[in-house]
Amino acid sequence: MGSSSGDRVESPPLESGSVRSEPSFCRICNAMCGIIVTVSGDRVVRVRGDDEHPLSRGYTCPKGRALPELHHDPRRLNRPTIGTREVPWNEMLDDLAARVRSTVQSHGADGVAMYLASGSAFDSTGRRAAERFLRVLGSAQKYTATTIDTPSKPLVAELIGGWSGLTPVWDHERSTLLVLIGSNPVVSHGHSNAMPDPVSRLRNHRARGGEVWVIDPRATETARLADRHMAPRPGSDWLVLAHVVRSLLAELDLSASVALHERAAGADELTAALERFTPDVVSAGTGLARSDLDDLVAAVRRHGRVSALTGTGVSMAATANVAEWLLWALHIVTDSYDQPGGMWFNPGYLMQLDTRALATSVGPPQPGPPSRPELLRRFGEWPCAALISEIEAGNVRTLFVVGGNPATAFPDAPRTRAALEALDTLAVVDILPTETTALATHILPAVDSLERADVPWLLDGYQLAVATQFTPAMVEPVGDRWPVWRMFGVLGERLGLDVLGRGLTPATATDELLIRSLAASSRGGADAVLAARHGIVHRGAVFGWIRSILPSGRWQLAPTALVAQLAACVPPPSGPFLLIAHRQLRTMNSQLRTLAEVAIHVHPGALADLGGDGAEVEVRSAHGAVRGTVRGDERMPPGAVTIPHGWCSPNVSGLTSADVEVDPLTGMVTQSAIPVEIVTIATH
Numbered sequence: 001m002g003s004s005s006g007d008r009v010e011s012p013p014l015e016s017g018s019v020r021s022e023p024s025f026c027r028i029c030n031a032m033c034g035i036i037v038t039v040s041g042d043r044v045v046r047v048r049g050d051d052e053h054p055l056s057r058g059y060t061c062p063k064g065r066a067l068p069e070l071h072h073d074p075r076r077l078n079r080p081t082i083g084t085r086e087v088p089w090n091e092m093l094d095d096l097a098a099r100v101r102s103t104v105q106s107h108g109a110d111g112v113a114m115y116l117a118s119g120s121a122f123d124s125t126g127r128r129a130a131e132r133f134l135r136v137l138g139s140a141q142k143y144t145a146t147t148i149d150t151p152s153k154p155l156v157a158e159l160i161g162g163w164s165g166l167t168p169v170w171d172h173e174r175s176t177l178l179v180l181i182g183s184n185p186v187v188s189h190g191h192s193n194a195m196p197d198p199v200s201r202l203r204n205h206r207a208r209g210g211e212v213w214v215i216d217p218r219a220t221e222t223a224r225l226a227d228r229h230m231a232p233r234p235g236s237d238w239l240v241l242a243h244v245v246r247s248l249l250a251e252l253d254l255s256a257s258v259a260l261h262e263r264a265a266g267a268d269e270l271t272a273a274l275e276r277f278t279p280d281v282v283s284a285g286t287g288l289a290r291s292d293l294d295d296l297v298a299a300v301r302r303h304g305r306v307s308a309l310t311g312t313g314v315s316m317a318a319t320a321n322v323a324e325w326l327l328w329a330l331h332i333v334t335d336s337y338d339q340p341g342g343m344w345f346n347p348g349y350l351m352q353l354d355t356r357a358l359a360t361s362v363g364p365p366q367p368g369p370p371s372r373p374e375l376l377r378r379f380g381e382w383p384c385a386a387l388i389s390e391i392e393a394g395n396v397r398t399l400f401v402v403g404g405n406p407a408t409a410f411p412d413a414p415r416t417r418a419a420l421e422a423l424d425t426l427a428v429v430d431i432l433p434t435e436t437t438a439l440a441t442h443i444l445p446a447v448d449s450l451e452r453a454d455v456p457w458l459l460d461g462y463q464l465a466v467a468t469q470f471t472p473a474m475v476e477p478v479g480d481r482w483p484v485w486r487m488f489g490v491l492g493e494r495l496g497l498d499v500l501g502r503g504l505t506p507a508t509a510t511d512e513l514l515i516r517s518l519a520a521s522s523r524g525g526a527d528a529v530l531a532a533r534h535g536i537v538h539r540g541a542v543f544g545w546i547r548s549i550l551p552s553g554r555w556q557l558a559p560t561a562l563v564a565q566l567a568a569c570v571p572p573p574s575g576p577f578l579l580i581a582h583r584q585l586r587t588m589n590s591q592l593r594t595l596a597e598v599a600i601h602v603h604p605g606a607l608a609d610l611g612g613d614g615a616e617v618e619v620r621s622a623h624g625a626v627r628g629t630v631r632g633d634e635r636m637p638p639g640a641v642t643i644p645h646g647w648c649s650p651n652v653s654g655l656t657s658a659d660v661e662v663d664p665l666t667g668m669v670t671q672s673a674i675p676v677e678i679v680t681i682a683t684h
């Protein structure tokens with residue numbers, strides 16, 4: 001990737017009558033593709049890819065191109081609503097302030113909780129204001145989607161590297177061996193590695209002589225582009241990784257391997273922990289042939305370095321922490337971290353982690369909330385699984401949901417629903433009606449991404465380069481929609497709290513002033529960020545900074561807590577079926593469902609026993625049951641079933657539990673590799 005400086009000349013809007021086309025960036029998923037938005041009067045008429053964007057290079061997916069439909073969706077929330085009554089903002093915020101005050105008086109600040117999720121991840125100013133509101137209110141009841149997505153990544157980063165914010169990024173310019181494990185970037189555009197334009201990116205990688213391996217029980221869209229696809233049994237990735245790391249360690253003379261000991265502590269303990277994973281054990285547990293397993297080891301040897309990425313297929317299984325640990329171990333043993341051709345750590349353009357003193361002293365995690373003290377507090381938040389019992393116990397009386405849909409995203413859907421209904425106040429900030437706004441006492445209509453200015457803030461370290469971009473609002477807000485920063489700024493003011501900080505008040509602040517303050521300490525300063533209308537790449541992969549922050553200068557290869565978890569790991573259970581997670585191209589979790597359909601997917605060979613394609617079936621786990629239409633899907637392996645999440649009928653979260661199979665280290669809910677049975681209800 002050629003580097004370009006921050007002084008790109010901004011191209012003027014292309015005017016033609018009242019029609020104008022302006023650069024912006026899509027804020028639906030981590031890829032944050034550059035887009036050109038065409039507006040005619042107050043109508044957004046078209047969104048297409050921005051050819052000038054250095055990372056997305058003109059690419060968009062159907063979701064990004066559907067932004068005009070999303071913006072003009074007739075169901076959009078336009079007015080603040082209390083119960084079924086539309087009210088002016090003043091009344092909404094007076095009422096909410098009184099309720100917050102009363103909850104704080106009766107239950108303390110911890111009676112007020114907040115769940116921040118996907119719809120706030122790309123709203124840089126709103127996210128910051130909402131989080132600050134909770135903090136200055138003094139409440140510890142913070143929950144985010146991390147603990148129903150991938151807490152194994154920050155956990156392992158913390159235990160091995162000393163800091164939870166370390167995210168390894170694919171060195172896409174130099175890497176030759178890319179291994180994708182439980183991630184389908186052709187559909188998802190990457191998990192913690194943003195991958196805009198995935199198909200040409202993977203093709204280019206191969207055209208340059210690189211290999212792509214995909215490890216996924218499904219024959220995915222990404223697997224179709226790969227050199228090699230391995231389909232282990234769901235939930236057995238940790239065994240595959242154990243085999244590879246064990247084989248590589250066996251070749252090293254550990255006592256003589258000065259280089260490994262210099263970069264990492266714990267190689268002997270790791271070797272001992274992996275001893276029991278003989279090829280026969282691994283082959284039996286994964287269902288993979290020994291020759292396939294050996295081929296993978298040979299590929300790693302052949303390339304010397306490896307770039308391996310995991311996704312939700314790994315992070316949602318009960319064995320997520322152990323698998324992620326062994327993934328880190330694989331990189332460290334092969335000297336692939338912080339090295340060209342392997343993985344690098346993106347310090348971010350805005351965040352500039354390489355210029356700051358990081359909080360590297362970890363200390364013991366804090367206890368969970370009163371109703372679930374065993375669900376530890378890590379990364380400054382409590383696990384979502386504990387929010388349900390906090391509401392049931394009466395500890396949380398007022399809940400703010402900011403850009404989230406817990407009614408579909410949280411485990412044990414019926415129980416979550418009952419808990420949400422039991423709240424005194426459920427204030428939901430969203431752009432559209434959802435299963436969660438249907439339960440809300442207060443609905444706060446937010447501007448959508450086209451109605452607000454933004455910079456990539458929280459996600460800047462997930463990009464393939466040290467890069468940034470800025471967009472102003474493309475159109476004026478419709479109706480009475482407010483920016484989220486103003487909602488929490490004014491609510492704070494009513495309660496005597498300074499939410500916006502930096503000398504700004506709701507009356508003096510604007511999107512741009514707030515973004516300027518976020519960008520002030522970035523690499524090029526605020527002016528360079530605000531000029532980055534088509535996105536800028538400051539530079540490609542950077543190496544070396546990470547070593548200066550490692551505790552005692554070395555990676556910790558064998559953290560005690562993970563060694564103990566591995567010792568207790570057993571191969572995945574065999575049900576009649578294992579339920580696995582997957583995502584759909586045209587939806588984003590529960591968003592954009594009008595563009596897609598839901599079904600229960602099984603291997604076509606399983607249909608005969610289930611009443612045929614289109615039969616009505618019930619999927620039953622140990623925790624619940626959901627019904628829907630079964631479809632044969634060539635991508636599915638025998639013995640597995642998948643239901644996309646984010647739907648209400650069937651709601652796959654009716655099959656998960658907030659109590660059992662919750663990871664003791666992270667509080668993560670088991671959402672994949674779950675034994676289920678399928679029963680036919682009606683055939684057609």
Ligand SMILES: Nc1nc2c(c(=O)[nH]1)N[C@H]1C(S)=C(S)[C@@H](COP(=O)(O)OP(=O)(O)OC[C@H]3O[C@@H](n4cnc5c(=O)[nH]c(N)nc54)[C@H](O)[C@@H]3O)O[C@H]1N2
Pocket residue numbers: 029118149181182183184185187188189190191215216217218220233234235236237310311312313314317580581582583584585586587588589672673
């Ligand atoms: N189009 C679209 N893009 C999205 C989203 C969306 O809903 N739609 N959601 C966004 C969000 S919130 C996230 S977190 C990311 C997730 O990004 P990814 O993690 O890339 O998500 P998926 O595309 O579901 O890919 C997960 C893959 O894991 C496989 N899998 C399931 N079980 C196992 C297993 O036990 N082992 C292995 N090796 N594989 C397994 C599934 O078959 C699936 O192909 O995507 C984001 N991008």
Ligand SMILES: Nc1nc2c(c(=O)[nH]1)N[C@H]1C(S)=C(S)[C@@H](COP(=O)(O)OP(=O)(O)OC[C@H]3O[C@@H](n4cnc5c(=O)[nH]c(N)nc54)[C@H](O)[C@@H]3O)O[C@H]1N2
Pocket residue numbers: 117118119120123145148149312402403404405406408409410429430431432434446447448449484581582588589590591645646652653656671
């Ligand atoms: N069983 C099961 N459970 C799962 C998963 C699974 O695969 N299986 N996946 C998990 C994962 S990876 C995740 S990330 C979570 C997702 O959990 P959530 O983030 O809670 O779910 P979403 O459906 O993404 O909800 C996002 C909401 O934000 C709103 N929104 C969109 N744009 C904006 C905006 O600009 N401003 C505001 N304020 N709101 C906006 C949308 O309308 C939508 O209601 O679910 C998790 N839960």
Ligand code: SF4
Pocket residue numbers: 026027028029030031032033059060061062063064065189196
């Ligand atoms: S991949 Fe699609 S949804 Fe994601 S940022 Fe790009 S256009 Fe938007």
Ligand SMILES: [Mo]
Pocket residue numbers: 145149
């Ligand atoms: Mo996610």
